[in-house]
Amino acid sequence: MNITNTRCYLSLLFSIATGILTTQAVAESLNVNGNATINGNLDLINNQIHNLGAPSNPQDAATKAYVDALNPTRVISLPVETAVINNDAAYELHGGGDLSGMAFPNSGFPRFSTGFTLPFDYTDGDDIKVYITWGNSRFNAISCGVRLRSNGVTAFRPNTHWIYQNGVFTGDINYDGSEVTLAMPDTPEQIRQTLMTIPGTTTSNIPIYQPGDNIVIRLARDSNDSTDTCTGKLYILAMYATY
Secondary structure: EEEEEEEOOOOOEEEEEOOOOOOOOOEEEOOOOOOOOOOOOOOOOOOOOOOOOOOOOOOOOOOOHHHHHOOOOOOOEOOOHOOEEEEEEEEEEEEOOEEEEEEEOOOOEEEEEEEOOOOOOOOOOEEEEEEEEEOOOOOOOOOEEEEEOOOOOOEEEOOOOEEEEOOOEEEOOOOOEEEEEOOOOOOOOOEEEEEEEEEEEEEOOOOOOOOOOEEEEEEEOOOOOOOOOOOOOOOEEEEEEEE
């Protein structure tokens, strides 16, 4: 151990190798060759620890960069079986052979709505990604593409105004999410997943949403859509959102 220039102060007892430092004035610079053991609390008095290595054990300290890089994806489940339905949409158990989900017939304008509240660990301005898992009836074993209209996203903030309603945002927001295309399956009866992204910022990069905001997503099938080549039922099997 090498101690020089006694001008800084430590307010605890601790042992380094075989020596003891007390509350008396000690070194400006403390160089330790090897391991150091602190028998007590270490008060840095609002100072920082620099050049910390990456953690390897459960109780190791971690740098801000290490924690930020983890950036875990949080998931919000959107159960389709409890969604609000309109115009002949219906939840069916094994209605499409082995498929259970929200059934959209190839007639009229069936639709359903589901929603969620942004949790308090949501970061203002982050995009919200909605994943739609779907398939078509095994009784109609035809590879087909279909287009779902999201009919916009309705968002409300408690104790204030609506954020987005009936296709119109408040403020400088450019949201082109009027249609979600479900790509044609590679083989009949194949289960597919489609992503719909709800932008988290305005065109001026201003955050739109914040924790506690209530968001409703409405999806529909238009039997008159020329891109919908499926002649049977479409099944929305599951949905979830990540942020």
